[in-house]
Amino acid sequence: MNTASKNNPLIVICAPTACGKTSFAESLFARGAPFSFSGRAEVISADSMQVYRGFNIGTAKPDKVLLEKLPHHLIDICGPRGSFGAGDFVRKTLEAARDIYSRKKIPVIVGGTGFYIRNFIYGLPPTPRADPLLREKIARRMENEGAEVLWKELEVLDPVSAHKIHLHDEYRIKRALEVCTASGKPLSSFSAAQKPREGFSFLILSLQRSRAELYERIDKRVELMFEQGLADEVRSLVSSGCRAEDPAMQAIGYREFFTAAGSLNRDTQAVKELIKKDSRAYAKRQQTFFKAFTDAADLNADDIEGGEKKIAEFLGASINILD
Structure with missing residues (x-):
């Protein structure tokens, strides 16, 4: 083939x-x-x-x-x-x-x-490349503040993505916040x-x-x-x-x-x-x-x-x- x-x-x-x-x-x-x-x-x-x-x-x-x-x-x-x-x-x-x-x-x-x-x-979708330093910073916040706090922050920045992500889904919450922070645009805007x-x-x-x-x-x-x-x-x-x-x-x-x-x-x-x-x-x-x-x-x-x-x-x- x-x-x-x-x-x-x-x-x-x-x-x-x-x-x-x-x-x-x-x-x-x-x-x-x-x-x-x-x-x-x-x-x-x-x-x-x-x-x-x-x-x-x-x-x-x-x-x-x-x-x-x-x-x-x-x-x-x-x-x-x-x-x-x-x-x-x-x-x-x-x-x-x-x-x-x-x-x-x-x-x-x-x-x-x-x-x-x-x-x-x-x-x-053409989302930003991973930034190791930013990713580590968000990971530390997740560990110290918990998933619910970061999810509520995501709900303000990107309500469309937040309502698709479970409250305790740490991995997807962190990634969505990473994209928002790195690009200044919500993850949901990338099609x-x-x-x-x-x-x-x-x-x-x-x-x-x-x-x-x-x-x-x-x-x-x-x-x-x-x-x-x-x-x-x-x-x-x-x-x-x-x-x-x-x-x-x-x-x-x-x-x-x-x-x-x-x-x-x-x-x-x-x-x-x-x-x-x-x-x-x-x-x-x-x-x-x-x-x-x-x-x-x-x-x-x-x-x-x-x-x-x-x-x-x-x-x-x-x-x-x-x-």
Whole structure:
């Protein structure tokens, strides 16, 4: 495959949480007949929390059986207390795509972190380069003054970004303040390019379900997560040194276990209901976000045959990397 070509085919499967993205991809690329793409693709996970080791149940990571049938990239690549952002995702996705093409397979981005997907397709906004001294100064302030104080400062400087960032998400609060301070402009004022990234031909499949069906699936998934031992997973992570303010602990399914003071909430039923509520709100935001992908083809999440047809048409119009 000529990776310098402008027609390297790359498939994107995006949808809100609990919509059935993993099952859809498995049906097309890992289950064999009658679908013609089995064994011909590898997945690049576009899930901002599946990168963290130890965060398994709450992030609905694919199991080992599926990973053996359908290789996944960008899973379990970051320590539980590390940080991973859009820039990391774009860089590692480019590396993974080149690796997949070298085996004459098709890279398929699958996930619900729309911000990551958009920044890969259209490129990262041209924000200022990191300033080590400024970053260290803000880090010291975070340590001495706490996340809430800095978040309130960000709310004044950049209310749009502040209201997208969780109150205890120290990493994103610090980065937003760094951009504001370094550039004199809010982070939200930096916009991505409007043209897709050169070097790729994209097929974007946006999976659809009614909101009522999606909410029902979310509630069932949360119940299953608790049956699988989500509460024990969180306790184990805390015992290993993870804190409420760590980036991975800001994920829905984990942050709800903590009280405002940062201690564990022992009321399991209350935590469960809060996760359901937060997941439904997140899914609603995701649905709105993905509607802005004007180049996406909307497809019912159960329409595997329709997905196969669109992929076949897409690859027929692109360079056949499998020949």
